[in-house]
Amino acid sequence: MLGGAGNNSFEIEYVNTLAKGMEALDDESFDLVLLDLQLPDSEGLGTFSELHERYPLIPIIVLTGTSDEDLALKAVQLGAQDYLIKGEVDVTQLKRSIKYALERQRDLNNRKSIEKALFEEKERLSVTLSSIGDGVIATDTEGSVVLINRIAERLTGWSHAEAVGKFIEDVFFIVNVESGEREASPVSKAINANNVVGLESGTVLITKGREGCRYVSASSSPIRDRDGIIIGVVLVFRDITELKKLEEELLKVQKLESIGVLAGGVAHDFNNLLTSIMGNISLSSLPDISDEKVKQRLFHALKACHMAKDLSSQLLTFSKGGALENRTVMSLEKVIRETANFTMSGSNIDFNFVVGENLWTVEIDEGQISQVISNMLINAAQAMTNEGKITIKIENAEARKEKGIPLDDGKYVKTTITDEGIGIPKEYLSRIFDPYFTTKQTGNGLGLSTSYSIIKKHGGYITVQSELHIGTKFVIYLPAKGRHVRAEAKSDQPIKRGRGRVLIMDDKIEVREAAGEMLRHIGYEVEFARDGSEALRHYKRAKMEGEPFDTVIMDLTVPGGMGGKEAIEKLLLFDPGVKAIVSSGYSSDPVLEKYRKYGFKGVLPKPYEMGKLSDVLYGVLAESN
Ligand SMILES: Nc1ncnc2c1ncn2[C@@H]1O[C@H](COP(=O)(O)OP(=O)(O)OP(=O)(O)O)[C@@H](O)[C@H]1O
Ligand SMILES: [Mg+2]
Numbered sequence: 001m002l003g004g005a006g007n008n009s010f011e012i013e014y015v016n017t018l019a020k021g022m023e024a025l026d027d028e029s030f031d032l033v034l035l036d037l038q039l040p041d042s043e044g045l046g047t048f049s050e051l052h053e054r055y056p057l058i059p060i061i062v063l064t065g066t067s068d069e070d071l072a073l074k075a076v077q078l079g080a081q082d083y084l085i086k087g088e089v090d091v092t093q094l095k096r097s098i099k100y101a102l103e104r105q106r107d108l109n110n111r112k113s114i115e116k117a118l119f120e121e122k123e124r125l126s127v128t129l130s131s132i133g134d135g136v137i138a139t140d141t142e143g144s145v146v147l148i149n150r151i152a153e154r155l156t157g158w159s160h161a162e163a164v165g166k167f168i169e170d171v172f173f174i175v176n177v178e179s180g181e182r183e184a185s186p187v188s189k190a191i192n193a194n195n196v197v198g199l200e201s202g203t204v205l206i207t208k209g210r211e212g213c214r215y216v217s218a219s220s221s222p223i224r225d226r227d228g229i230i231i232g233v234v235l236v237f238r239d240i241t242e243l244k245k246l247e248e249e250l251l252k253v254q255k256l257e258s259i260g261v262l263a264g265g266v267a268h269d270f271n272n273l274l275t276s277i278m279g280n281i282s283l284s285s286l287p288d289i290s291d292e293k294v295k296q297r298l299f300h301a302l303k304a305c306h307m308a309k310d311l312s313s314q315l316l317t318f319s320k321g322g323a324l325e326n327r328t329v330m331s332l333e334k335v336i337r338e339t340a341n342f343t344m345s346g347s348n349i350d351f352n353f354v355v356g357e358n359l360w361t362v363e364i365d366e367g368q369i370s371q372v373i374s375n376m377l378i379n380a381a382q383a384m385t386n387e388g389k390i391t392i393k394i395e396n397a398e399a400r401k402e403k404g405i406p407l408d409d410g411k412y413v414k415t416t417i418t419d420e421g422i423g424i425p426k427e428y429l430s431r432i433f434d435p436y437f438t439t440k441q442t443g444n445g446l447g448l449s450t451s452y453s454i455i456k457k458h459g460g461y462i463t464v465q466s467e468l469h470i471g472t473k474f475v476i477y478l479p480a481k482g483r484h485v486r487a488e489a490k491s492d493q494p495i496k497r498g499r500g501r502v503l504i505m506d507d508k509i510e511v512r513e514a515a516g517e518m519l520r521h522i523g524y525e526v527e528f529a530r531d532g533s534e535a536l537r538h539y540k541r542a543k544m545e546g547e548p549f550d551t552v553i554m555d556l557t558v559p560g561g562m563g564g565k566e567a568i569e570k571l572l573l574f575d576p577g578v579k580a581i582v583s584s585g586y587s588s589d590p591v592l593e594k595y596r597k598y599g600f601k602g603v604l605p606k607p608y609e610m611g612k613l614s615d616v617l618y619g620v621l622a623e624s625n
């Protein structure tokens with residue numbers, strides 16, 4: 001029939017048994033089999049099944065007799081492409097049936113090969129996932145787990161079967177180790193951020209049944225389909241518990257090393273001082289020594305004792321307590337400018353300021369912060385042998401915008417001191433803040449460590465960046481506090497020279513010396529007293545000797561001694577016309593505000609410079625009684 005079909009589109013081979021058919025199929029390739037279910041060596045559905053199982057890709061059209069139509073239908077259900085009833089077929093029908101069968105089988109084969117490829121891909125993915133060293137969990141956009149690999153099963157304690165379909169936060173249960181609080185799911189974070197997100201450091205994963213916990217690091221990223229639409233999230237995490245332990249151990253070792261260096265340094269310094277003390281005392285007990293010499297020796301011994309005392313108080317800044325602090329809200333710029341001018345006077349190194357607008361105020365112990373700035377500048381100057389300059393930049397900063405700075409959120413005033421000196425070798429960078437670490441012949445190695453603890457106690461932070469032979473940059477953050485700084489009165493207030501005798505009462509030698517120096521410079525004669533009673537004595541004596549003081553500048557608070565408020569009462573009893581000026585660093589003290597009510601003629605808030613000092617003095621002295 002087909003042979004005579006006319007258009008020669010078929011090549012036909014005939015066999016009369018199933019065995020011969022299979023032989024032929026093994027030897028040659030055929031596009032289609034027309035199969036009679038009733039053959040000499042096989043009959044019924046078995047004929048079809050045997051052939052189809054062995055050659056699943058070849059389409060088969062089944063031929064049956066009229067009485068066997070049911071059988072033929074079953075063959076089609078099992079995979080035959082079609083059936084024809086012998087004696088009822090014409091050429092066109094046969095040709096059409098063959099064409100359809102070929103077409104359908106081709107489709108089927110295509111689909112099968114795609115399925116096979118997909119299956120292989122899936123196998124590969126699952127083998128990859130299970131052999132990855134990290135835990136992997138994939139979720140849908142709602143956060144339901146759709147996949148969890150073996151490592152993730154082990155780390156979370158949830159098996160694949162248990163985890164799939166569960167909410168990610170139940171399976172990946174994480175807690176911040178410091179606060180003890182539960183952390184939000186990285187899955188929702190990734191979706192909200194529409195980006196890869198990591199975990200906070202110090203996150204621990206709690207295993208199923210709360211049996212164990214491990215430090216983990218993780219990153220989760222959205223999974224997108226071809227059109228870029230998020231269809232889920234993949235979370236990759238790893239156990240970093242061992243790493244954390246290692247870090248802690250390392251830190252301990254480093255701390256021990258620092259303590260070792262510190263102890264060595266303290267011992268060295270104290271031994272020197274003790275040598276001086278012991279030497280001088282033993283010299284003063286020699287039998288034939290004169291009284292004058294004994295006095296001298298004891299004086300030297302006492303001096304060494306004082307140095308020992310200073311050293312111990314410097315060491316105390318490292319401890320929690322430390323010296324009494326005296327914090328005031330003030331402008332950092334002013335403190336820094338004054339310290340820099342003072343520290344750098346006499347040096348020929350160029351330094352300049354870059355100051356941001358509307359700087360916030362800070363609440364600081366002026367003396368301590370000034371010590372920090374001075375340490376930094378001295379270090380910078382020591383690092384620059386010949387040329388180069390130091391730049392001091394002061395600006396407002398917000399913690400969350402500063403990268404990698406471990407500070408609480410909030411406002412800070414940021415001071416950057418940049419030098420163009422020799423720089424710090426990388427291997428020293430982690431040690432320069434250690435007490436007694438120094439690379440200098442005559443250094444103590446206490447400058448930076450003292451600075452570090454002062455800044456820390458102020459709630460701030462100090463960091464360093466350095467490049468060898470290029471320079472070093474120290475950055476100091478201090479929390480902003482209090483009223484915002486108004487534009488400071490310019491410090492170029494004109495200096496008014498004058499004449500007269502001035503008594504300065506202050507418990508701090510630095511204050512006495514600085515004020516004395518300034519006053520002498522602008523034409524006054526100066527004497528000093530350390531507290532109220534000494535001031536009274538000096539004042540009375542001078543008056544009696546006929547050389548009275550024209551004015552007295554008195555500090556308001558004298559720890560352990562008579563302060564300005566009590567002293568002025570007594571002075572007024574002795575000399576109602578006394579022209580006294582009250583001075584204090586506690587700018588909010590009511591005595592400063594209502595100084596006249598207390599009997600003072602003028603007020604001089606600390607800190608002050610020459611212009612202000614001369615102005616107040618001039619005003620008070622010009623006032624007639
Ligand atoms: N600006 C800088 N440039 C280069 N090196 C620096 C700088 N600042 C600090 N260092 C290095 O850090 C070390 C420690 O500084 P630190 O101020 O603590 O001690 P010191 O200056 O050596 O001694 P001290 O300040 O007690 O007199 C210095 O010896 C130096 O090696
Ligand atoms: Mg130093």
